[in-house]
Amino acid sequence: MDSYIDIKVRVWRQAGPKAQGHFETYELKHIFQGASFLEMMDILNEQLIAEHKDPIAFDHDCREGICGMCSMYVNGHPHGPDSAITTCQLHMRKFHDGETITVEPWRSRAFPVIKDLMVDRQAYDKIMQAGGFVSVNTGGVPDANAIPIPKPVADEAMDAASCIGCGACAAACKNGSAMLFVAAKVSQLNLLPQGKAEKHQRAKAMLQKMDELGFGNCTNTGACAAECPKQVSLTHIARLNRDFIGAKFCD
């Protein structure tokens, strides 16, 4: 049963991209465990505003686990100590009375800190721009049922497509690799007949862009999949590698 707890929150504060950051600890009393983690952060910010202090900057938007905007490292885990959720879906019932909770931004070379817990994830957009699409213009396309797609294939493409682009995979990876993110998109499109025409080009272009943007390489440690809020599977990385090697053979 949910009840009320007193906690301490140890938060990474950093005034700007070039400023020196540090941890600051805040005390919060009487927090209802039915509240979400971000609601707890709201309460903390209201407290800071009341004291005329600078509130903590953090990214958030839909607060229902789908927009991929929230991005906190909570107690050493991207999106906190619960599985298959984003930070906004984390609830205070996962914490106990008297606990000190450590909150950090994504830590990854390709995601520079903007302020406090807010990071710049435009690198993911750039990878998408390199090849995360089917080259088709609006209009002049065949009927939606013209090409049957076996259900298992469609389902697997859907599992890959459920990636929300939050960046937890790269943040969790000791190499700072974005392989799971890239693999999810490549896998989705390369599985489907509509995306097959460009499959080699796509795998190469997106991987090249990933390397260029300062993400690390994949050593198959699996931290990405373990922390992925949408449980995107490592098998997609295998598929990406296969398509990439295939593309290299065709070169």
Next chain:
Amino acid sequence: MTNTEDLFAAAKEVAGKVKETVQEAVAAVQEVSKAIKEEVAKENNIITPKMAKIPEGPLEKKWTNYKDHQKLVNPANKRRLDVIVVGTGLAGASAAATLAELGFNVLNFCIQDSPRRAHSIAAQGGINAAKNYQNDGDSVYRLYYDTIKGGDYRAREANVYRLAEVSNNIIDQCVAQGVPFAREYGGLLDNRSFGGAQVSRTFYAKGQTGQQLLLGAYSALSRQIGKGKVKMYNRHEMLDIVMIKDENGEERARGIIARNLVTGKIERFFGHAVVVASGGYGNTFFLSTNAMASNGSAAMQMYRHGAYFANPCYAQIHPTCIPKHGDFQSKLTLMSESLRNDGRIWVPKKLEDAKRLQKGEIKGRDIPEEDRDYYLERRYPAFGNLVPRDVASRAAKERCDAGYGVNNTGLAVFLDFSEAIQRLGKDVVAQKYGNLFQMYEKIVDENPYENPMMIFPAIHYTMGGIWVDYELQTSVKGLFCIGEANFSDHGANRLGASALMQGLADGYFVLPYTIQNYLADQIGVARMSTDRPEFDAAEKAVQDKIDRLMKIQGKRSVDSIHKELGLVMWDFVGMGRTAQSLKTAIEKINAIKKEFWSNVYIPGKADSLNNELEKALRLADFIEIGRLMAIDALNREESCGGHFREEYQTEEGEALRQDDKFSYVACWKYKGEDQDPELIKEPLDYEFTERKTRNYKN
């Protein structure tokens, strides 16, 4: 003989000439009377179909006729034209991508860190189309009819028909982009049913249809960004539209002022036309299913420049949301309408059972079948649990008001899957709704496979919005509005799975055509410098407003005032409205406005990243929207769709329209700060469809 024949011939000739002259005279009189009618209409603040640019001809020919005769811009000229698109949801992203594919230069803005995060992403259930893949009798006309009826006959016939017409193209387009819609074992697309329809026409991708469609549009947009045809501005918020007079002294939208949310810098952008796709204003209520940053400020900026705000009181209250649990709550979470395909909604029959549930002494599963009141199935046998959203929401409120609510606040009803689990097996139910069940369990900490879900209505979508003509152009030249931000196609109530349809219809298939009819006349207009005095003035006004806000340095946080506004909206402009409640609301909102402008506290500086300032700027507009909603709701003395005036209901408690008095779009024209807006009417004369009382009973 010859003479007689000659005489006859001469007489015939004369008669023919007389006939011609008379015909000409009649035509001339008709022409004049038409012109007089238009003039009179203008003077009486009436918008005629001609002013709304609705094409002539039968309903099913209008869009084709329009496309056949509209002006187009040739490829060489397209390169010389810049179009600003504000927003990257389904409407904004699809419009930006399509315009760029056509060859226009597009400047696209979003407030999030990436265009992929717009709130369309959160739509769960699906998207409608009249494909009739299920062979269950669907057609373009039927989708049109269901949408018009679902909207309680308060939408424009021509627009809705066009929407139904292009719905099929959307599905084709999305599949071509690689959107992984759900499929049958044979490999063909699967469908499910949604509220307000008796056919299965909803295409879906698990419970994440909005996400998949948005990612499809985002991928098309990304491709154009990569090609350099779209210049993307993330973390930028439009704060005003820049108007510049043309050589005839007519004002046209020619650019925007935007704040870079990272640096706090105010920036200027020029465009030959401005397209706003900024979504709805549901967050006026503070608690809604909208994302935290969703706001109505873009709409208010358009409104203050003379664009009419149409039907602001039409807000949709979604019946299946997770109930509120505390004062600290930041938003309400929607449980997809698709759950009503298999879930059954009920409350206890006995008041004592409800009381024990409220005290937490028993759980839903403890109440035997015979003591459950499946009130939707009881009241609406034909549609049962799949009645439209407004009907389902009001029915839930009615039961809770009568004391049958099932949680500690008494403000919840059950959505029960036990029968579906028995019928289909847990695995099938999990396959269909697994991610929604997981979401529910994470929030409420209760297993919906074992105990029925608890749900309650919450603000979800706003049908009202900026008035647009058939071309999706507002009453301001060069300013277009698409998606949820316009008043468009849903009338007084939107059917499930139709928002995605409308957003993508506007962005992929309607605006990219209609905007050319405007831009074709702009090819001679050279790009303008943003150093012009009009840009200076607009930027200064924005800066002054920000300075004024920063100087208040009062005692209250932005959120605390927003929550106060939200409570007033929910209590007095919510599911059941009365003349008295609305008058009270206006008074209270005026007081909140005063409090806000004298006692808000914004920490930090304006020329740097400042979330509180962002929220304050949005709240300033929410307060105005709240007032506008109340004014409109007070004016509309009838009940229709999402607008329920308690004075106007049938004996059975159903909504009672007043077609003779209120069959019009209420367009509100801005008359200045704190002035009452002026009402302009667009009559809705139903030419093609017979208006009936909505009946979901039999």
